[in-house]
Amino acid sequence: MSAVNIKNLVKSFGELVAVNDLTLDVREGEIYALLGPNGAGKTTTIKMLMGLLDPDSGNASVFGINSQENPVEVKNLVGYVPEEQQLYDSLTPRELFDFIASIRKLSQEKITKRMREFVKALDFEQYYDNMIVTLSQGNKQKTMLIAALLHRPKLLILDEPFSSLDVRSAKIMKDIVKIHAENGGSVLLSTHVMEVAEGLCDRVGIIDEGVLVAEGTLDELRTQSQREGATLEVLFLKLTEQEEEVAEGVSVLREALSD
Amino acid sequence: MKISESWRLAGIISGEVRFQAFLEANPSNLARVKEDPAKISRAIKSQSRISIVMTGFILILIAVISLAASAFDNEIGSPDARLAVGFAVYLTLSFVVVFFLNLTTTSGLFSSGAMRLPSTLPLTREQVEQLNFLSFVRIFIGPVALSLILFPVGCLILFGPLVALVSLIACASTVSIAIGALIRVAKWFHKKTHQTDESRISSMVRVAASIGIVIGMISVYSLGSYMPDLMRFIINLSVDVGPGVFTILALVFPFSFGFMAASAAFGSLIPLTTILASIAGTAFYTVIAVLSFRSSGRSLRAVTLGGISTSKQGLLREVAVDIVSPLRSMVRKDLKLATRNIGSAFIFAIPIFLIIMLFPMLQYWRGPFGFLRSMSALTAIEYANLFGGISLVSILMFDTQGASVHEGLPVSSKLVLRTKTVIMIVPYIFCMLALDLVILINSPISPLLLLIPIVQMPYGYVIGMAVGGAVFKIRGGGRAVAVNVTSDQAMGFVSAFVGALIGIVPLVGYGLTILYTGSQILSLATQGLIVLVMIVASWRFIPKLLKD
Ligand SMILES: Nc1ncnc2c1ncn2[C@@H]1O[C@H](COP(=O)(O)OP(=O)(O)OP(=O)(O)O)[C@@H](O)[C@H]1O
Ligand SMILES: [Mg+2]
Numbered sequence: 105m106s107a108v109n110i111k112n113l114v115k116s117f118g119e120l121v122a123v124n125d126l127t128l129d130v131r132e133g134e135i136y137a138l139l140g141p142n143g144a145g146k147t148t149t150i151k152m153l154m155g156l157l158d159p160d161s162g163n164a165s166v167f168g169i170n171s172q173e174n175p176v177e178v179k180n181l182v183g184y185v186p187e188e189q190q191l192y193d194s195l196t197p198r199e200l201f202d203f204i205a206s207i208r209k210l211s212q213e214k215i216t217k218r219m220r221e222f223v224k225a226l227d228f229e230q231y232y233d234n235m236i237v238t239l240s241q242g243n244k245q246k247t248m249l250i251a252a253l254l255h256r257p258k259l260l261i262l263d264e265p266f267s268s269l270d271v272r273s274a275k276i277m278k279d280i281v282k283i284h285a286e287n288g289g290s291v292l293l294s295t296h297v298m299e300v301a302e303g304l305c306d307r308v309g310i311i312d313e314g315v316l317v318a319e320g321t322l323d324e325l326r327t328q329s330q331r332e333g334a335t336l337e338v339l340f341l342k343l344t345e346q347e348e349e350v351a352e353g354v355s356v357l358r359e360a361l362s363d
Numbered sequence: 364m365k366i367s368e369s370w371r372l373a374g375i376i377s378g379e380v381r382f383q384a385f386l387e388a389n390p391s392n393l394a395r396v397k398e399d400p401a402k403i404s405r406a407i408k409s410q411s412r413i414s415i416v417m418t419g420f421i422l423i424l425i426a427v428i429s430l431a432a433s434a435f436d437n438e439i440g441s442p443d444a445r446l447a448v449g450f451a452v453y454l455t456l457s458f459v460v461v462f463f464l465n466l467t468t469t470s471g472l473f474s475s476g477a478m479r480l481p482s483t484l485p486l487t488r489e490q491v492e493q494l495n496f497l498s499f500v501r502i503f504i505g506p507v508a509l510s511l512i513l514f515p516v517g518c519l520i521l522f523g524p525l526v527a528l529v530s531l532i533a534c535a536s537t538v539s540i541a542i543g544a545l546i547r548v549a550k551w552f553h554k555k556t557h558q559t560d561e562s563r564i565s566s567m568v569r570v571a572a573s574i575g576i577v578i579g580m581i582s583v584y585s586l587g588s589y590m591p592d593l594m595r596f597i598i599n600l601s602v603d604v605g606p607g608v609f610t611i612l613a614l615v616f617p618f619s620f621g622f623m624a625a626s627a628a629f630g631s632l633i634p635l636t637t638i639l640a641s642i643a644g645t646a647f648y649t650v651i652a653v654l655s656f657r658s659s660g661r662s663l664r665a666v667t668l669g670g671i672s673t674s675k676q677g678l679l680r681e682v683a684v685d686i687v688s689p690l691r692s693m694v695r696k697d698l699k700l701a702t703r704n705i706g707s708a709f710i711f712a713i714p715i716f717l718i719i720m721l722f723p724m725l726q727y728w729r730g731p732f733g734f735l736r737s738m739s740a741l742t743a744i745e746y747a748n749l750f751g752g753i754s755l756v757s758i759l760m761f762d763t764q765g766a767s768v769h770e771g772l773p774v775s776s777k778l779v780l781r782t783k784t785v786i787m788i789v790p791y792i793f794c795m796l797a798l799d800l801v802i803l804i805n806s807p808i809s810p811l812l813l814l815i816p817i818v819q820m821p822y823g824y825v826i827g828m829a830v831g832g833a834v835f836k837i838r839g840g841g842r843a844v845a846v847n848v849t850s851d852q853a854m855g856f857v858s859a860f861v862g863a864l865i866g867i868v869p870l871v872g873y874g875l876t877i878l879y880t881g882s883q884i885l886s887l888a889t890q891g892l893i894v895l896v897m898i899v900a901s902w903r904f905i906p907k908l909l910k911d
Contacts, residue, residue: 155911156770175911176773184771192765194703195696200768202685206692207772215684223682232682252771 105168107132107259107290108153113162115148115314122148124314125162130259130292135285137305138294139336141344145314146294147187150263153292154184166259180208183257185248185265187294193237197228197247200236201254208255215254222250225276241268249277253284260284262293266300278304298337308336312344369490373497421460422509428590429453430517436591440598443629444609446522448597450530450621451612452590454537457510458617461541462548507538518624525627532645533620536652540616543655546662610637619644689774693782700761710757714793717750718801725805735807737877737886740815741870743801745863747794747816748826752862755787755830756854762845776835776909779843784827791823811883815873818887822869822894828901829865830858832908841910869893 108130115123123145130136138146151157153164155175164171166178192200205215223229226246231239236247245268252260260281266274281291281304295301301308302322309319318325318339325339341347432439433449440448486494500507511534519527601608613622622641626633687695701710721743728739762769762779795816802812834854838844848855872893876886 154770176775179771179773182771186767186770188767190764190766191768192696192700194700194764198680198682199696199699202687203692203696204768204772205684206686207689207774209689210684210686212684212686215686216682219684220682229682233680248767251768 108292109165111163113164114160116160121314126316128309130290132290133285133288135291135305137301137308139301139308139340140311144311147263150261181258183252183260185252185262187263189244189248191236194235196233196235198232204251205254210255226273242270245269258289260291264294302336310343318343369494369497373494373501376498377501419509425453425456426513426517432591432594434521439595443625443632444598446628447621447625448594450624451618452594454533454617458537458541462545510534510538522628526624529624529627536649539652539656543659546659610640613637613640614644616648619648690782694785697761697786710754710790713750713754713790714797717747717794718797722801725801729805735802735805737812740802740812741874743798744816744819744870745867748866749859749863751791751826752830752858754790755827756846756848756858758783758786759846760848763847775911776843777906780831783831784824787827788823792820795820809883814887818891825897825901826862826866828905830861832905833861836908
């Protein structure tokens with residue numbers, strides 16, 4: 105059984121078709137990166153997968169459980185870090201973790217032990233009792249990541265997870281993602297950072313304007329676009345047909361900046 | 364920088380401070396400001412205009428009433444005693460007004476960091492301090508100026524220049540002490556509400572402080588009516604206990620100023636010891652006021668340069684996770700959110716609001732008969748039902764903050780609804796208890812009337828479930844949603860309406876039974892039966908309307 109199964113998924117907002125007949129699979133034990141320009145439909149896809157948005161048509165499921173019909177069960181299996189971080193500003197991480205662990209009915213001793221390990225690894229101890237509103241962006245992101253990992257989810261869904269982390273924490277988080285996959289867990293993440301996708305992920309799916317334009321391992325993508333040894337960045341721009349636009353934009357900017 | 368320039372900049376900063384304070388007063392405003400910043404700015408402008416007008420109105424009211432009572436109301440007591448006590452009562456009340464009407468703004472001032480804005484500008488340290496001070500002055504200028512002008516001018520007209528001079532000193536001292544207290548309490552309050560240790564005491568302090576403030580505000584708004592009574596009470600005290608009371612009072616703030624003024628106007632009528640005591644007291648409190656003025660400046664400076672540290676330094680607490688049942692953990696979280704800002708804590712003051720509103724109404728209804736009939740009790744409960752609907756939708760507001768957390772959590776809409784209902788039942792039960800109290804003092808026609816609110820108590824569950832279910836259905840298509848009543852007023856109305864509509868059912872049962880049988884016992888039984896049936900029905904059926 106695949107960890108994620110998305111089939112012919114469609115979602116429009118008025119005139120705009122944000123996700124257009126999308127079909128993809130994330131296999132068990134795999135790290136899958138969803139790439140695409142701003143507004144491509146990555147977040148919309150993930151939200152439907154989490155059961156937070158109803159699709160117009162098509163299906164999304166996690167380990168065979170339909171996201172639309174049984175979102176609570178899906179959320180039981182998944183650790184999710186959304187793109188926007190609206191945390192409870194006036195709670196502390198301690199209070200937030202107490203809340204989340206209680207909702208997930210975790211065992212007190214085990215979770216305390218795990219929490220100590222996380223806090224130590226991410227250098228988070230001194231923020232544990234500070235109100236979330238006072239935390240820096242990166243520390244908020246750490247809070248969300250810890251919250252998503254607390255219950256040892258079988259599947260991690262991360263929407264732009266490493267954008268504000270410092271070097272040390274980003275490295276640790278990437279390692280955590282890797283270890284998670286080595287232990288048989290699966291990961292679906294969306295990212296703009298090509299190095300993350302290149303270094304971390306088993307397979308990549310590129311979507312543009314709601315359509316999956318390419319999918320596969322890096323090597324498969326290279327063959328597909330007939331560019332040997334190309335970096336993911338070059339492939340990405342080619343596949344999303346942005347190469348010329350980038351060249352044009354740069355030359356305009358060069359003029360503007362040289363005055 | 365010229366002072367006019369500073370004054371203009373201070374205006375911009377004080378505007379920003381008001382804006383931040385408005386946001387701080389209610390967490391949901393944060394979400395709202397993203398939706399429509401222009402609308403929020405307008406709301407704040409009109410709100411601050413309203414608050415200036417209100418403060419002005421209240422100050423004029425108490426100045427006029429106390430001056431009129433001192434000068435003309437011969438029933439209250441001798442003119443010297445009237446002047447002394449009227450003076451002191453005015454000072455006390457103006458202290459309360461300056462203090463309470465500005466407490467939210469001031470604590471917003473400390474949390475917003477808006478006062479730090481000047482230090483980011485290319486200015487010298489002196490200029491920054493000047494700017495900060497002026498900003499603070501601009502925030503409070505309205506009430507302060509009014510208080511300094513109104514009463515002394517009144518005294519000048521009624522009692523002559525000497526009393527006017529004393530009153531000017533007295534008002535200035537009172538304002539200075541009030542602002543000093545204000546800064547201190549706002550700092551303390553900010554610290555307490557943002558402090559996060561888990562001790563019971565500190566959450567008790569938070570709740571108590573919030574409710575205390577609400578009561579303070581309410582009493583400010585209902586001042587006018589009981590001022591002459593207050594004066595009469597104090598003057599009678601000296602008649603009953605003996606004239607020595609005045610000498611002792613003359614040592615106490617703010618009576619010292621009052622007796623000083625009375626000595627200036629009617630020196631021959633007042634015993635020498637009292638005059639001496641008032642001189643000593645006046646001198647003492649004036650010195651205190653000057654010191655308070657200085658230290659306010661210092662503590663403002665400290666706030667602007669360092670901020671208030673709310674996190675405990677030094678000792679790190681052990682990292683641990685505390686597990687309770689899902690329902691309890693949701694309630695625990697909501698209560699924490701509720702007590703961390705004044706706006707949300709208003710929910711717990713709803714019973715008080717209700718009583719203040721209903722008390723005069725019940726007295727009026729009692730009027731023609733001389734006792735309270737069951738119809739009046741039923742009507743009063745119906746008001747509580749409506750308030751119950753509003754309190755539920757206010758509780759839904761807490762979650763506007765934590766959207767990202769909720770998106771990933773396996774929480775069914777049913778559980779969310781049950782949690783919010785559990786929280787809402789608490790103020791509902793307090794409303795019923797408070798109603799019983801009001802019914803009791805208004806001589807009910809039969810003691811059985813007291814049982815109507817008691818039988819109604821568990822019905823809070825039905826009202827909560829129905830109102831929450833309706834809101835989820837309308838705004839979330841059946842999914843649990845957070846609603847922001849300040850921007851989504853339609854939902855406020857819907858909630859009040861559903862609360863009233865569902866809440867009236869057992870009351871109608873009672874009413875019809877009493878019309879047909881005249882028996883209170885039977886009516887109570889009908890009401891109780893309906894309550895039971897509705898509880899079972901809403902337990903079974905309302906969750907079916909929801910969706911995850
Ligand atoms: N609630 C909504 N109402 C209307 N349009 C929406 C809504 N949510 C998303 N969209 C639109 O759908 C499109 C896809 O948005 P989505 O957030 O999925 O993009 P994304 O790939 O995650 O982009 P980014 O990389 O910037 O996060 C965008 O054009 C966006 O404007
Ligand atoms: Mg996105």
